[in-house]
Amino acid sequence: MTEKNLEEVLYLLQLHYEAYANVKAFADKFKHPHPTDTRGWSQIIVSALTGIGGYERKKGPDLEDGSDVKAANCWDAIDTPRFNGCIKAGTQADVANSLASLDKMPYLFFVMWDVTEKTKKERCRIWVVRTQYDQRFRDMADLWYRQRAAGTIRSDNFQLHPPRNLDHNVFRNNCGVLEYPLLFEAHASNGKYSVKLADPTMLTRGCCKVIAN
DNA sequence: CAGGTTTCTTGGCACCCTAG
DNA sequence: CTAGGGTGCCAAGAAACCTG
Numbered sequence: 060m061t062e063k064n065l066e067e068v069l070y071l072l073q074l075h076y077e078a079y080a081n082v083k084a085f086a087d088k089f090k091h092p093h094p095t096d097t098r099g100w101s102q103i104i105v106s107a108l109t110g111i112g113g114y115e116r117k118k119g120p121d122l123e124d125g126s127d128v129k130a131a132n133c134w135d136a137i138d139t140p141r142f143n144g145c146i147k148a149g150t151q152a153d154v155a156n157s158l159a160s161l162d163k164m165p166y167l168f169f170v171m172w173d174v175t176e177k178t179k180k181e182r183c184r185i186w187v188v189r190t191q192y193d194q195r196f197r198d199m200a201d202l203w204y205r206q207r208a209a210g211t212i213r214s215d216n217f218q219l220h221p222p223r224n225l226d227h228n229v230f231r232n233n234c235g236v237l238e239y240p241l242l243f244e245a246h247a248s249n250g251k252y253s254v255k256l257a258d259p260t261m262l263t264r265g266c267c268k269v270i271a272n
Numbered sequence: 273c274a275g276g277t278t279t280c281t282t283g284g285c286a287c288c289c290t291a292g
Numbered sequence: 293c294t295a296g297g298g299t300g301c302c303a304a305g306a307a308a309c310c311t312g
Contacts (some may be wrong), residue, residue, distance in 0.1 A: 097305095097306065097307090140307075220274070
């Protein structure tokens with residue numbers, strides 16, 4: 060996460076914002092959803108930030124080192140945005156349905172677009188979980204996998220509820236309420252982004268903290 | 273408000289067909 | 293036989309829909 064990385068990320072965030080802002084008037088006028096590709100933009104921005112390239116073939120992980128990127132966009136969302144399918148379950152992968160899926164993955168990145176709590180500035184935040192080492196996260200995932208194995212949970216969709224339009228870092232679900240390591244944050248003021256936080260130590264030492272169970 | 277479920281889109285890939 | 297085009301199915305992921 061060098062200055063060069065941050066410069067590139069800012070440029071991409073700016074592109075993303077302008078693409079959104081420019082097309083939104085037309086999306087509204089013709090009553091279509093805005094065509095921003097949250098997944099695609101998020102993956103590129105995470106690569107720009109961390110230097111970890113994409114996984115060239117589309118199936119499998121998102122990044123070349125086996126990491127995954129989850130994305131959610133609150134701008135003009137109809138429903139409550141959240142992170143869907145954060146950990147593998149019910150898929151064909153041989154490690155699906157257990158913590159083994161986390162052992163194969165160095166990082167799990169969460170990218171969310173929302174607005175700041177008080178001033179309502181457009182914002183992009185990126186959290187990172189070190190899936191192989193983060194014991195609090197693994198405990199929570201393990202609880203979910205065990206409830207699913209036991210039939211208490213029937214869904215394959217592991218969901219996390221992020222802090223939408225709120226200035227904190229707590230993601231919730233019934234298996235654990237944790238504070239997540241914030242890697243990056245940028246705000247737009249009058250349509251111009253600036254970096255509010257970029258903390259590369261989260262890639263080596265970040266850990267979730269238990270807020271409640 | 274959490275979360276289960278459905279919808280919609282995209283890309284990979286196997287398979288089939290045909291022209292050369 | 294081989295290269296290339298066409299097609300249809302499957303997996304994945306985010307957003308929307310819905311329920312208690």
